[in-house]
Structure formats: C-alpha cells, structure tokens
Amino acid sequence: MARAPYKGARALNVMATRTSRFNPYWLLVAPAVLLVLALYVAPIVNVLLLSVTDPKPGLGNYVKIFESDTVANLIWRTIRLCLITTAAAVTLGYVVSYAMLHALSHVRRRMMSILLISFWISVLVRSFAWLMLLGHNGLINDLLIGLGLISEPLPLMRNELGVLIGMTEYMVPYAILPLLANMQGIDPRVTSASRSLGASSAQTFFRVFLPLTKPGIIAASLLVFISSLGFYVTPAILGGGKVQMIAEYISVQLLVTVRWGVAAMLATLMIASVLALMYVLNRFMKLSVVFGGVAR
Amino acid sequence: MKSSLGGRINHIAAWLILAILIIPSLVAFPVSITAKTYLSLPWEGVSLQHFQHLLTSPEWISSFGQSLLIAIVASALSTLLGTLAAIGLWRLSGRFIEAIRAFLLLPLMVPPIISAMAFYRWWVPLGLIDSYLGIILAHAILAIPMVVITVSAALANFDLRLEQASRSLGASLPTTLRRVILPAIRPGILAGAVFAFILSWDEIVVTLFISKFDVFTLPRRLWNGMRENTDPTVAAAAVVLICTTLVFLVGFAILSRKRGEEAA
Structure with missing residues (x-):
C-alpha cells in the first residue's frame, strides 16, 4: 500500500488519538454523511417500507x-x-x-x-439520436429505401x-x-x-x-x-x-x-x-x- | 503481432464500434440545421431557423438559464461536501471507514428511478417539490459520489507525511487543509466539480419526478419535446446540450494537461 505510514508517524497517530480521543477529521466527513443519511437514505428506506405497508400491511405486494x-x-x-x-x-x-x-x-x-x-x-441525447436514426421515417430507413435495398421501412424502433x-x-x-x-x-x-x-x-x-x-x-x-x-x-x-x-x-x-x-x-x-x-x-x-x- | 491479420481485423472492428458509440449522437448536428420543419438531414438546404427559434423562445431560454444555475450550485455544493468527506476518509482509519465510503457511493449505485421515487415522496412534506432548492439538493446528493471518487484518487497519490x-x-487542521492538502489535490477537485456539473446538467429521471411547472430544466424540455413532436428545434437543443458537455470536458482536459506539464 502506498500510504503505509512510518513507525514514527504511527506513534504520532496513536498519541493524537490518546490525547484528544476525538479525531477532527470526522468533522470533515460528517456533513456529507449527514446529508446523504437524512435526505437520501432515509427517503429510500421510507419508500421501500411502503412495499409492506401500502395499500395494507403485509406481503400482498410480493405475492x-x-x-x-x-x-x-x-x-x-x-x-x-x-x-x-x-x-x-x-x-x-x-x-x-x-x-x-x-x-x-x-x-x-x-x-x-x-x-x-x-x-x-447524456442518455437523453443518445436516445434522441437513435430515435432520429431508427424511426419509421428515420435516417436509416430513408437511406436504405433511397439505395433501393428495401421497399418498406424496417421496424427498427418501438420494439x-x-x-x-x-x-x-x-x-x-x-x-x-x-x-x-x-x-x-x-x-x-x-x-x-x-x-x-x-x-x-x-x-x-x-x-x-x-x-x-x-x-x-x-x-x-x-x-x-x-x-x-x-x-x-x-x-x-x-x-x-x-x-x-x-x-x-x-x-x-x-x-x-x-x-x-x-x-x-x-x-x-x-x-x-x-x-x-x-x-x-x-x-x-x-x-x-x-x-x-x-x-x- | 500488430501486423498480423487477426490484429488488423481487431483494430478495424474496434474503430467501427467506437464510431457507433460517437456518430449517432452527432446526428443531432446536421438535423439541427435542416431547412425542413421536421426531423431530417439537410439534403435540400441548410438553415439556422431552428437555432433562431431556440434563441428567441422564452421557454427554451429560461430552461437554459435554470439548468445552468442548478448545475453550477449543485456542482459547488457536492464538490465542497465530497472533497471534505474524501479528505476525512483518507485520514481516518477503523473498520467503519470502508463502510462509510461505500455508503457515500450509494447515490451512484442505486438506480436513478429509485432515487427519483425517494426524493419525490420525501420532498412533498418538506415543500421542496418544484423548487430550485429541491432540485439542487437532489442533484448535489447524486453527484457527491463522483467527487468522492475523483478526490480520493488524487489523495491516493499524495504523500501522507506532508500532512503529518x-x-x-x-x-x-484548517491551515493544513488550506495550505498543504487542497493545493496538492486541486486537479482531483476540479475533475470532481466538472463531472458533478455534467451530471446535474444532463440529469433527467429525478428531475422528471420532482419538478413540475416552475422549474423546467433543459433536459426536461428536451424530454417533452421528444415525446410530443418532431420539431428540429429539439435537435438544436440537443446540440446545445452536447456542446456544453464537450466544452467542460475539453476545458478540463486542457487544464489538467497544462498542470501535468507544469509539474513535469
């Protein structure tokens, strides 16, 4: 591992934890963790619980x-x-x-x-691109018909x-x-x-x-x-x-x-x-x- | 090896696949300058009317501004929180640290539709539906993992003894952060900020659920346009979306290359 600390450094760390007990670096992690916990994980758990409570308690939804x-x-x-x-x-x-x-x-x-x-x-732009290419009157069908390879458009989309x-x-x-x-x-x-x-x-x-x-x-x-x-x-x-x-x-x-x-x-x-x-x-x-x- | 027949076929096949990855997305460029009023290639004349429509339509202009504002604020927020968290995780040890790291990557791993459900249901009682704050918070949370990943990668190359x-x-600690750690990992932070910006700028699934009328981002308007009609203005908007993403990616590449040369 690239970050294996020296013995001296490790001793320093041990000292730091012994003297202060609280590592100030926790303060850096806390805001992100709390935000994700309160506004992301909690809402997800909240939604997942609905699977056994809505419309009535039980495993009805899973059945x-x-x-x-x-x-x-x-x-x-x-x-x-x-x-x-x-x-x-x-x-x-x-x-x-x-x-x-x-x-x-x-x-x-x-x-x-x-x-x-x-x-x-973006996935949106890429889907839009395929929409223009694969559609009934899309560019691929136009090209193939123009070249005389097919007479009817191929069903490339909506399937x-x-x-x-x-x-x-x-x-x-x-x-x-x-x-x-x-x-x-x-x-x-x-x-x-x-x-x-x-x-x-x-x-x-x-x-x-x-x-x-x-x-x-x-x-x-x-x-x-x-x-x-x-x-x-x-x-x-x-x-x-x-x-x-x-x-x-x-x-x-x-x-x-x-x-x-x-x-x-x-x-x-x-x-x-x-x-x-x-x-x-x-x-x-x-x-x-x-x-x-x-x-x- | 390189000149062998198999190697050459492999090389050609790889370029073909790469072409398929990039060329379809570029179709929006020619379509956006067609002279016709439906989605088509500009065989029978080139015209900038669709861009003109885009630039004179209050709806599209407003969506552009909203998306820009949301992406900038969300990117700043997630960069701040993600960078601090990555630095903290890097200096802490203990058996929970890897679990916390995985925890912070959750927004990247959970399928967007589930994030959308969760925000939708949680934002209603908080009054955050269809508000800037609601969308900015959601986008910032979704982008935190990107920042944690890029900043952690930068920290992995940083000598711990400097901090010690x-x-x-x-x-x-604040002085050490400002004068020692942050300057050394600036490229990683910049990368995180750029990716967070693009993530918010392109975000559609969560936005579909938590915005209604007041907030109507560019991807949202594109989504509606794609489903309702075949107006080439949508292609022009897609061009704007792609170009913004490219500008940020290329700008980032140039900046990081310049920095690499300075360091070398």
Whole structure:
C-alpha cells in the first residue's frame, strides 16, 4: 500500500488519538454523511417500507409476483433484455479493449477520449439520436429505401430491437473500463512466452489470454447488468411504450395509477439485486478501480 | 503481432464500434440545421431557423438559464461536501471507514428511478417539490459520489507525511487543509466539480419526478419535446446540450494537461 505510514508517524497517530480521543477529521466527513443519511437514505428506506405497508400491511405486494402475469412478465422481460444487453456490450467492449491494449499509446489515448466523450454524453441525447436514426421515417430507413435495398421501412424502433440497440450502445463504455483495467494488469510476457513456446496466436488467445481476463469479463458483465436493470429513458423513448421495463412501469405506477405499494415492491427487488451484485462485483474488482476509469 | 491479420481485423472492428458509440449522437448536428420543419438531414438546404427559434423562445431560454444555475450550485455544493468527506476518509482509519465510503457511493449505485421515487415522496412534506432548492439538493446528493471518487484518487497519490509534517509542526487542521492538502489535490477537485456539473446538467429521471411547472430544466424540455413532436428545434437543443458537455470536458482536459506539464 502506498500510504503505509512510518513507525514514527504511527506513534504520532496513536498519541493524537490518546490525547484528544476525538479525531477532527470526522468533522470533515460528517456533513456529507449527514446529508446523504437524512435526505437520501432515509427517503429510500421510507419508500421501500411502503412495499409492506401500502395499500395494507403485509406481503400482498410480493405475492403479485406469482399471481399477476403483468408483474411476472415485466420482471422476466427486464431480466431478459438486461442479459442480452450485457452479452452484447461485453462482447463489443472486449473487442475494443483488446485493440486498445495492443494499440500504440497515442492511438490508445485517442480511443480513450472517444470513450470518455461517449460516456459523458447524456442518455437523453443518445436516445434522441437513435430515435432520429431508427424511426419509421428515420435516417436509416430513408437511406436504405433511397439505395433501393428495401421497399418498406424496417421496424427498427418501438420494439425490443430498438431498446436493445440503444441500451447496448450506451453500455459499451461501462464494459470497457473494467475489461481494460483487467487486461492492463496482465503481464505481456505471459503471451510472449506462449508464442515462443510454439503456440499459434489463436491458441495463445484462447488458452492463455482469454482465461486470464475472466475476472475482467465477470466484473464488466456484473457492472453492465447492474446498470441496465434501472434503464428508464432508453426503453421509454425507443420502446415507444410497447417495451416496458421495471423502471418505466414504476413511473407509471407513481404518476398515473398512483399505486405506491407495487412500485415500492419492484424498487425493493431492484435495489436488493443491485446491492447484492455490487457486493459480488466488489470481490472481483474494487469499485474504485471500476469507477476510477470514469475519472481519468 | 500488430501486423498480423487477426490484429488488423481487431483494430478495424474496434474503430467501427467506437464510431457507433460517437456518430449517432452527432446526428443531432446536421438535423439541427435542416431547412425542413421536421426531423431530417439537410439534403435540400441548410438553415439556422431552428437555432433562431431556440434563441428567441422564452421557454427554451429560461430552461437554459435554470439548468445552468442548478448545475453550477449543485456542482459547488457536492464538490465542497465530497472533497471534505474524501479528505476525512483518507485520514481516518477503523473498520467503519470502508463502510462509510461505500455508503457515500450509494447515490451512484442505486438506480436513478429509485432515487427519483425517494426524493419525490420525501420532498412533498418538506415543500421542496418544484423548487430550485429541491432540485439542487437532489442533484448535489447524486453527484457527491463522483467527487468522492475523483478526490480520493488524487489523495491516493499524495504523500501522507506532508500532512503529518504540517500538523506536527503546529499547523491547525484548517491551515493544513488550506495550505498543504487542497493545493496538492486541486486537479482531483476540479475533475470532481466538472463531472458533478455534467451530471446535474444532463440529469433527467429525478428531475422528471420532482419538478413540475416552475422549474423546467433543459433536459426536461428536451424530454417533452421528444415525446410530443418532431420539431428540429429539439435537435438544436440537443446540440446545445452536447456542446456544453464537450466544452467542460475539453476545458478540463486542457487544464489538467497544462498542470501535468507544469509539474513535469
């Protein structure tokens, strides 16, 4: 660890804690913690409790998972779309990360800038862009018809395909950051050794490199899956109301039908899965590494 | 290796994927200057009428100003709180510290729709719905994790002994903060402030729930515009949104590069 203190420094610390008992650095942490506690965590707990109190106390809302086809279908659709998005984004992300690993440093820097710009362009703008491209009279259909390749516009939007395109495109940078962090930690001499011992480049990739990137693949998959679960804007815009995922369903429950209980139940399930998977993710790769890439 | 066939295919595929990550977002640029009154590429003439409409519409102008104000204040607030917290966490030890760090990252991990529900329900009794204060507080809370991450990254490279020297030579904590710690981690703080600004500037899900009429941010108006009509003014607004984000990112990149050169 970079910050292992010297013995003298440690003694100084011990002295400081003995003499004053109270470490003044707590005063720096307190405002943020109190704000998050009072205006963030408390409201979340408050909402989650509604899942067992609204409209009446009990587990009635949770029973709906088994009794209501709408809710069961909704959960299944969300999981299915998130799994497809994860597989697609991690595969594409792997291709980019692998190329970045082997690119010259100035090329890699250029690729990284593109990645960060796309990462920071708002989800709203990106969904809007796909709306213009994929629509019935969108630019892609116009182009294909103009070229005479098709006579009828293809249904690229207002269906699962459109939602998957939008979600995957958004998630690729999320997949790349942990994959790249993992790949950069692999000693390049390992693959050189494999090559010099007579393995073909395909053998080296599949039997040496790929297994070494397993932690990166798992971390990237978890991160993308977790982040996809809460997708709201993209399905709402590209699904055109036909491909509802949990987040959009929650918003309809709150703003249109005003049924907090069901919405809170779904929120509880979502938050429990997100935090549990985040815990697992943290075991494969420290969260600071995963999110740290964003800040480079 | 680099000249192998597989390597070349990989390189081309990677650039294709990167192109797909960036080019669709840029479609808003040509569409915003179309001469037509519906979303289309400017094949039959270029016109700035949609930007003109954007700049003469009181609604869009007001949304722009509101978004700017909210993002600046929310970014300042989260930068202040996040920086102090990151410094505190860095110097404290104990088994709860990692738990507190994870706790402060919660707003980043919890899906935005759940944050939106929570703020919505909590803001009603507090009278914060549809108010600047309500949105600024919500955005600041959502941005705190970004600041904690960037400042912690900067602190990880900072020599702890400098702080200890300052303290043991008799400097108070405020003096040590101001003269020793803060100057050394300025790039990390700047990064946190920029990311917090962009986060608030682009935020839509929480804003949808806690704003109604009085506060109507730029993303909110964009959202309504996208769902209601196919007016290219929306494309022009998207261009403004992208450009603001780019200006901040590029400005930040230039600043941090300059600092890197100074240090070297």
